[in-house]
Amino acid sequence: MSRIVLVTGGGNGIGRAVAARFRAGGDAVVITGRNGERLARTAAGAAAGAITCDATDPEQVARMADELGPELDVVVNMAGGNTDLTAPAGDGVGEVLRAWRANLDANLLSAVLTTTAVRDRLRPGGSIINVGSIGAEYAASSYGAAKAALAAWTAGLSSEVGPKGVTANLIAPGYIAETGFFQGKLSEERRRALIAATHNGRPGHPDDVAETAYFLASAGARHITGQTIHVNGGAHTTR
Known part of the structure; x- marks a missing residue:
């Protein structure tokens, strides 16, 4: 039976x-x-529905949930990105506060708001x-701290939705090529270092994350919940 799937930040990457x-x-x-034109192009080429929505705006998220319909x-929760890469540099208290709030909004609260609206x-x-x-x-950065908080929240969320037969997991990618994540600011030296840190000697690809997400939503993963799944070629290992 066809499922209904919501992917935030689904317009690119x-x-x-x-x-x-x-x-x-x-x-x-x-x-x-947030980019309605880009969403429309993606949807037109792949027969997906599209709803323009800033996942950090509670009013837009509530409207999106209403448009989505009663079942899911x-x-x-893919929406996010390192806002430090596009924010003006600054080390004053005010600049630090704005930078941290921006990354917490983009990478933590976007998922919290969306999930709350549709759960x-x-x-x-x-x-x-x-x-x-x-x-x-x-x-050490606001981006890393926001993603760490997202992982902790996901683990707690699992215990809340588990009794309803719903799983909650987090995918933690390493370096993924062919995306706009670095906003053109990734040097060749840094790129080589990120690849060298892997065990299989290659960058990640968006499909690596996509296949992991598809598995976590499959019947074969119903007893996997509250977990962080690392997809990084061994750049970070766990036991």
């Missing part, structure tokens, strides 16, 4: 790959994002999949 993977599996996919099977629509057997980062393991 990893979010677009995640949406495409679920669509390829026969699911009905709705993508959201999977939500993938009662999730049917038994549903899945909540949040997308974090390897940066959470080295959380």
Whole structure:
């Protein structure tokens, strides 16, 4: 049976790959994002529904949930990004406060607001999949701290939705090529270092994350919940 899948930040990069993977599996996919034109282009080429929505704005999130409808099977909170890469540099207290709030809004509260708005629509057997980062393991920046908080929140969320037959997990990607994450600011030296840190000697691809998300929403993953799944080629290992 076709599932109803919501992918925030689904207009480009990893979010677009995640949406495409679920669509390829026969699911009905709705993508959201702030850029309405980009969403429309993505939806037109892949037969997905699209709702323009800033996931950090509670009014827009509530409206999106109403447009989505009464039932949902999977939500993938992909919206986010390192706002430090686009914010003006500054080390004053005010600048630090703005930078931290921006990353917390984009990478933590966007997922909290979206999930809160749609969780009662999730049917038994549903899945909540949040997308974090390897940066959470080295959380000296506002981005890393926000992603670390997202992982902690996901673990607690699992205990709340589990009795309803819903799982909640987090995917933590490492370096993923072919996205706009670094906003053109990734040097060749840094890129080589990120690849060298892996065990398999290659950068990640959006499809690596998409396939993991698809698995976590599958029947084979119903006893996997409250977990952080690292997708980084061994750049960060766990036991």
